[in-house]
Amino acid sequence: MAPFTARAHGYGLVDWTADEVDAYASRLLRDHVAGRRWMPHRSSSCRACGESWPCPAATWAGQWSHGVTRAEPHSRY
Template sequence: MARFTARAHGYGLVDWSPAEVDAYASRLLRDHVPSRRWMPHRSSSCRECGESWPCPAATWAGQWSDGMPRTEPHSRL
């Protein structure tokens, strides 16, 4: 699969294939979860990084994943 430039959370600009970015986003979504049952308007933190929920990693991964499915590579800067 062709490589392209994308912005990946924690890495900045990367030249990865769409499948590699998708796999990275999936790992972030799997690992970065609320430390307790998340409820709107209640304070919670990420179990993985300890930042306020939703943490930047989960936010980025969710935004990336919302763009799926893709039929051809495109740049997300």
């Protein structure tokens, strides 16, 4: 798989393969979790970075994993 330019949380623009970005996002999702059971309207923080939950790392990784931040090639047909 050829490298492409993507924005990775904590790194900025990177020239990684999609598999490398996927692995990085998976690592972030594994490591960045709520410090206690997360409930809406209740304050919680991330166990890994201590920021308010959901933290920016988990938000980025979740968006990448669900294809929100991933640019898909468009078909002409």
